[in-house]
Amino acid sequence: MKLNQTEFAVLGGVQKKAQFQYEKGMRRPNSDYLAAISAAGVDVHYLLSGQPSTVTLSVDEGALIAGYRELDARERAGVRALVETIVAKPRSTSKNDES
Numbered sequence: 001m002k003l004n005q006t007e008f009a010v011l012g013g014v015q016k017k018a019q020f021q022y023e024k025g026m027r028r029p030n031s032d033y034l035a036a037i038s039a040a041g042v043d044v045h046y047l048l049s050g051q052p053s054t055v056t057l058s059v060d061e062g063a064l065i066a067g068y069r070e071l072d073a074r075e076r077a078g079v080r081a082l083v084e085t086i087v088a089k090p091r092s093t094s095k096n097d098e099s
Helices: 005-012 016-024 031-039 044-049 059-069 073-088
Strands: none
Touching: 005 016, 005 031, 031 044, 031 059
């Protein structure tokens, strides 16, 4: 991500001192911090275990999932129907059809 300590601390919603302590193993991050950096694309599973996660979402994918989780059951059904319709639509191979 190429962030310095201060920028990473802001991303996680903590002070630079806390970020430093996390990195040095002097303090453990809480779930709010982990959720914030995960939403920004950090592989939290790797951070905690040293093993890469088997599923890595892009920032866009994470935002879609987070938004989906905010929906009620009826709204979720509508989103699923929309996605199923789009996925089932035949894809054109024409270069003129780039919409």
